[in-house]
Amino acid sequence: MKSVGNLENKHILITGGASGIGAATALLVASRGAKVVVSDQNRQQGEAIVEQICAKGGVATFIAADVSDSDSVIALFAQAKAAYGPVNVTINNAGIDHKPTPMHLVDDAVFHRNVAVNLAGVWYCMKQAIIQMLDNGGGHVINIASVAGLHSAPTIAAYSATKHGVMGLTKSAAVEYAKANIRVNAVCPSFIRTPMVENVLANVDERVRNAMIKANPMKRLGEVEEIAGALAWLCSDESSFMTGQSVVLDGGMLA
Numbered sequence: 227m228k229s230v231g232n233l234e235n236k237h238i239l240i241t242g243g244a245s246g247i248g249a250a251t252a253l254l255v256a257s258r259g260a261k262v263v264v265s266d267q268n269r270q271q272g273e274a275i276v277e278q279i280c281a282k283g284g285v286a287t288f289i290a291a292d293v294s295d296s297d298s299v300i301a302l303f304a305q306a307k308a309a310y311g312p313v314n315v316t317i318n319n320a321g322i323d324h325k326p327t328p329m330h331l332v333d334d335a336v337f338h339r340n341v342a343v344n345l346a347g348v349w350y351c352m353k354q355a356i357i358q359m360l361d362n363g364g365g366h367v368i369n370i371a372s373v374a375g376l377h378s379a380p381t382i383a384a385y386s387a388t389k390h391g392v393m394g395l396t397k398s399a400a401v402e403y404a405k406a407n408i409r410v411n412a413v414c415p416s417f418i419r420t421p422m423v424e425n426v427l428a429n430v431d432e433r434v435r436n437a438m439i440k441a442n443p444m445k446r447l448g449e450v451e452e453i454a455g456a457l458a459w460l461c462s463d464e465s466s467f468m469t470g471q472s473v474v475l476d477g478g479m480l481a
């Protein structure tokens with residue numbers, strides 16, 4: 227009997243796979259039998275994650291790409307296909323945030339960079355994934371949004387706007403491609419202990435730091451393994467009737 231969550235024979239591509247949520251997910255899905263493409267703009271860290279996977283007997287390869295550059299994303303998906311065949315699941319996870327700042331004081335360049343990476347980056351990856359999935363009879367696109375894509379996020383409005391945009395892409399594409407056997411879902415975490423959040427916590431005063439850590443009824447940050455576990459389930463065929471939805475992993479914050 228096959229084990230629950232078995233991901234054997236699945237080709238899973240993860241952007242932003244060198245760090246945080248993406249790295250933890252790469253390690254977990256590889257341990258469940260997936261062939262994993264770890265992609266990131268950070269080659270050194272990405273190759274280190276691939277080394278860890280391979281040392282444990284998993285199958286993975288690193289492909290460098292900048293998701294904010296359409297040509298780079300086209301090359302990424304072509305190289306991924308050459309490595310393991312058409313992508314079965316793509317996890318569009320690469321993202322950036324910005325320093326918490328009153329909206330009227332945020333530089334336009336910061337806004338545009340958040341849009342380029344978090345929204346256009348997901349757009350480019352979705353297009354390339356869908357092209358391969360249409361040819362291959364189906365697949366699953368999973369976008370990492372955020373609770374900031376579902377409700378207000380004062381002082382991180384530019385980030386929040388991009389994550390709302392990701393939710394729009396997720397829902398529209400889910401309906402558009404359901405007949406083609408392509409599912410599209412999102413995952414919406416609240417604050418998770420990753421380099422991105424550690425960096426924010428290190429640069430705010432103690433009052434704000436405590437408020438961030440205790441922003442949910444569980445009164446703690448989430449851990450990357452808690453997001454990776456949900457993603458591994460989503461990657462499996464056990465989630466087969468789910469599309470156009472978001473999995474909210476927030477310690478009860480939005481309840």
Ligand code: NAI
Nearest residue numbers: 242244245246247267292293319320321372417418420422
């Ligand atoms: P992280 O900073 O640990 O990892 C992000 C990775 O994305 C890094 O390896 C970075 O090199 C890569 N990346 C950034 N820009 C890129 C680009 N243009 N092209 C290719 N790779 C690029 O961050 P974390 O926390 O693991 O975040 C992952 C995703 O989860 C992001 O989309 C983030 O917005 C989202 N998220 C994170 C939350 C958290 O509390 N950590 C909460 C909600 C959502």
